[in-house]
Amino acid sequence: MMTKRRAINPMDFDVVHMRNVHYLKLDRLNETAPLSPKRRFVRVPKKRAATDQ
Template sequence: MLQHRYIQIPQTFWTRGHIAVLSDAAVAMFLALLCENGGLGEEVPLWFSPRDVEGRFALSEDTRSKGLRELGKAGLVTAKRRPVNETDFQAEALYMRNVHFLRMERLSETAAITPRRRVVRVPKSS
């Protein structure tokens, strides 16, 4: 059965300028994470494989990693390492993954444009 999944995007995403300063990849990953969260709250660990992101949201691995990295720098997402199987009683988990947590409270802060470091190379004169 096809299920419609609607999400509500907080108004502050637009009014505080986040839509203007985030790249396309960051906006796409923010929307994917918001969809996965489903309004369950900020402390819900979110994870999906690169294959899931590509299949469900048609986003490449490059878009996924770039978007998550930028969201982390903006403080909208935090990542923590967790064992793949959290019920494992091994002292040291063999397989770990990054899970992501949305930080929706950061949307109430005005988004800042962080200057990108630009390197201009001047050719040596002969």
């Protein structure tokens, strides 16, 4: 996918409002996505002592 910024009304001389325009690469829909193993670490909070509350 490719994204470009375009003016909402290109006929105006004062371009203030812009929008994102997304273009899909349809020929790439048949490709499989590469899988890369990622490690995710979940931090578990330490238990508080009864006196800390």
